[in-house]
Amino acid sequence: MRAFPRRVRWALLLRTLLIQGSWNFGTLIGTGFAFVLLPALRHVYRSDPEALEAALARHSAVFNSHPYLVGVAAGAVARLEADGTDAALLGRFKDALRSSLGALGDQLVWSAWRPAVALLAIGLLLVGAPWWLSVAAFLLVYNALHLWIRTWALNVGLAEGLQVGQALRAAPLQPWTHRVGRVGAVLVGFCLVLAVADAGPRPVALLVAAGAAVLGVALAQRTPVVVWVVLTVAWAVGILIGAFRGPLS
């Protein structure tokens, strides 16, 4: 394997931050993937502009991945291009990677890490921490894993090439997902008690808040829409009453 210069590796990493910039219903992140790969392709095909354009065209096709793990694909493809790998094999390799990178990232990041860290921020606000502490804790804790994943993904892709599947299977992403999920479940209970307690001290208010929590458990993903409807109707009634009768004390 020809190693890429450090400036090319940095360019790849930084460009992964922009990969979803042209997300569209045609190529999904295909165009962005080609954008990320360009520094590596320019390096590989620096004396062959036609080959560069041909490589660009094949890597602008439909592609999708979790944005934090796309470095696995980008690094591996960059290495395979440098090794002169057959274009058809490259295409099959990308197709095989697509769904696994998406699923891994969705499970670890969107379904576990992000909500768990958001609950940390919510919990800090509910215990009375300053707003800036909640925001700083959210951003620092969340992005510690975020940036580690991006860097790790690109390094794994560049190092392993076609064998990247083995590296993904060996990585502790699944165990981390479960650990984060357990922490998240604890944080849900913690925040729920504090939120209900905020309704106090009147017993009726506490009962209403507790009832709302139970309703949320029952409604699950429909909760935001139901909440929106209830709040809107209540608001409209309050405005109409105020408009016709004047504000109550």
Add this chain to the structure above:
Amino acid sequence: MIADPLTLLLLTVFGGWVALDGTSVGQFMLSRPVVAASLAGWIVGAPVQGASLGLVLEALHLMVLPVGAARHPEAGPAAVASAGAYAAAGPGAAALLTAVIFALLWERIGGASVQQLRKLNMALATPPAQDALSPRLLERRHLAAILLDFLRGSVLVGCGVLILSFLLTAVTPMWGLGEELPRLLLIGALAASLGACSRLFQERRASQLLLAGAACGLLVLFFR
């Protein structure tokens, strides 16, 4: 009303940045409601108000998972617009209720604008077949799509701030049911959202973990 044009400009620029953070650039979670609303409130000079709005919106957004090409509401710019207008209007439970409702509506509009942008990106990011795909052309088109997303977010926030400011000034003062009811409604919304999150983490012994967390919460209340 937001009287200061500079503040409005700062909010629209911040809103554009937040719109980018949602998908196009980085995804560092500046676009999360608790972050975006707090910082928007800080821009206006009332971060605690922004954070209180962000708290409710964040809880409502915990169940929104951006998996695949699913259409979902866009929380970030809506949080900036609502927090900016609410923070400038001054605290009040009825005003906060209005801001939350508006934010939830504006998120849907934001989400619809994202869908339109993605359709536009099909024309922008995939040039006609007869054009050779040069590296420079690809980079320019990709970056142009990012610029469009920024402008989209900025316009969304600017319009949102102005509309909600009008509502808070002209309509919300008509609220006729006191301050306790909107406060209770919002706490109910927060509790319901957190209750919904009990289904989010599908772990073994999830109910035991929930109870452990609840016990920690009770301990905090005991010592508070």
